[in-house]
Amino acid sequence: MDPRVENAMMTTGMKKAIDVKLNVQPIFVALYHEHVFEGPCRFGAGDELKKEYDLALDAMIYDRTKEAWATMFDPQNVNVLEPIIIYRDETFLTTDWMLEEMGKTSKETDVYLFATASRPYDLIVEFAQRIGKPICMMQDCCGSSIVIPACRARGVECYAFTDVEDANLTFSVLRVRKALSELKVLAVVRNNSNVSISAPDSFVSLEDVTMKFGARFRFINVHELMDYSHVNNDSTQNYTTPGRHDGMNITEEEMKEAEAMADEFIAKADECHMERDMVVNTFRIYRTIQKVMNAYECNAFTAPCPDVCATRRINEEKFTFCLTHTLNNENGIPSACEYDVPALFAAMLLQNVSRCPSYQGNTITAPKIGGIRQFVPRGALLNIESVQKADVELGDLENVCLTFHAVPTRFPKGFGTEMEPYSIRSFAHSGFGATVRYDFKRDIGQTITMARFDPTGTKLLVAKGTICGGVGYGDRNCSEGVFFQVENSSDFFQKQLNFGNHIPLVYGDWMKEMIRLGEVLGLEVITA
Amino acid sequence: MSRADIVKRQLEAISAEADVEMAAVRAALPALTKEELREHLRRFILYKFLLDPDCEEEDIRRLSQMSIEKLLAMSTRDLNTSDLGIGCGGTSSVDNKIILLFMALGRELEITMDPLRTPSLKTVPLLTEEVYTLLKEAGRVL
Incomplete structure (x- = not known):
């Protein structure tokens, strides 16, 4: 030919x-x-x-x-x-x-x-x-x-x-x-390729982002991706792309790789509170995503979990994307929850400046007013007993914030460093969706650096904090989180309002580098 | 006689010693051996740099630095003939001395030294090799 x-x-x-x-x-x-x-x-x-x-x-x-x-x-x-x-x-x-x-x-x-x-x-x-x-x-x-x-x-x-x-x-x-400029994001799409249902605080226009920063996007329909995760050596059998011989269904051999990865993941954990088959299932989608990313030459990933959640396919397939995000980030592949592209880009900057895997999550301030830590969810999202315990541990500390999502890294001190202890718990109460649980209380006193782009792609928030607690190590769901102190939590919150919810973080003080980076990117840098 | 005049006479005497070394090289041609050339060059450099003839240092840059240090140790009043470097574009005294040394060497032995090779002639043995090769290419040594 x-x-x-x-x-x-x-x-x-x-x-x-x-x-x-x-x-x-x-x-x-x-x-x-x-x-x-x-x-x-x-x-x-x-x-x-x-x-x-x-x-x-x-x-x-x-x-x-x-x-x-x-x-x-x-x-x-x-x-x-x-x-x-x-x-x-x-x-x-x-x-x-x-x-x-x-x-x-x-x-x-x-x-x-x-x-x-x-x-x-x-x-x-x-x-x-x-x-x-x-x-x-x-x-x-x-x-x-x-x-x-x-x-x-x-x-x-x-x-x-x-x-x-x-x-x-x-x-x-x-x-x-x-x-x-060489970032190429594999972006899983359900309805809208620009913003997801849960993260409209993402970039207003991905086209503008490409024009400004050079980063590109490769979109894949979520149903096509889900169908690729079905083990089948014959890609023509893919329901979403019937008859196509160039599909990317995960093969039996690749599924064996996924099983081996799952076994290693379980073996290295301090505790595993999941059935093996559910952990393997999580690695099934991880291995599929790696295959598609390689085929599309992508080096970053995001998926709109709430949009996909609503299709009930996640419930049917019995996995979540959380562990994929954790593993991607640990491997130097920026990976963001909820199709949050500003968080993805900020994670990329942080990872590359610090050479540490990043963590991202919902970020809120948690001031103690009237003897109660305000704004920290208690109930379905964060286990009420865990939050009460954290309340006691935090005492009367002021200027406290919380970032929580079930995507912590096991290598917070840098790519290639020694793996920190972790446990495995499911995201869902019914037992599916493996997630890493990391006890942030191990790192109280550790300086962290945070960053996020604003939705217009013209500003960069760069902030510093100090870890003062953790929550969710023994829980399921999104409840995994880190408490940290900032200089002024009210100021932090007011500034966050111009940026968005998920604020990625890495360990270490990288303020100087991030500020300089924001400047060479032509961004207005806001510090907190 | 003033102290400055005394120092000046001492420097002229040392310079004359350097000339003697070059005269010895010329006189030994064409039977000059590489070892003989090396010894004459070593002494020529030491005299030119106002250093002790027994100095065993062979790194030419280091020798130039030592020479500057010795010059700086003298009172500037005594050093009307000082060759502390000046130049356009950041000439250091150390560079200046080395370049002038090589130019003087080329002139004394009537050889054309490639100025672009100056940085590679870092030691007395390397300089010896270069000069010997040039003399040989000119048919002036056997």
């Missing part, structure tokens, strides 16, 4: 956001003087005024700079391309050859990093205007304070760094911005 036809169905699988690197192209622009003379911008005597002297000096500065470039940036974030050196004499000509040579790697380059010997400022400005990519420099005397304002005045995105730490911070957030 014609390879152009064959390639139509060729996919590259999933490319995780955390594996994305920022390609930095260093360029060194050197000046030499063709003629011997001294003047107001050239100093020295004797041999110092010769061309050979300039060339040797350029070579020595370049050599040291190249050596520094190779080691000064965090290799987790940055891929430093082979440096390019451009020579120029005192004629100060900018030729097309120079510009082409400087831009020869533009296809893979994300950021240009300039260093200079002498004064090639006009050349850098002209290049920056033409290449259309960010440029940056380490602070020097005095190119950075000449080139950067000149470029900014001409609409070029550019940065200068006071030190290596500053450079690494900026590169780390530019990397996350790049990763966000």
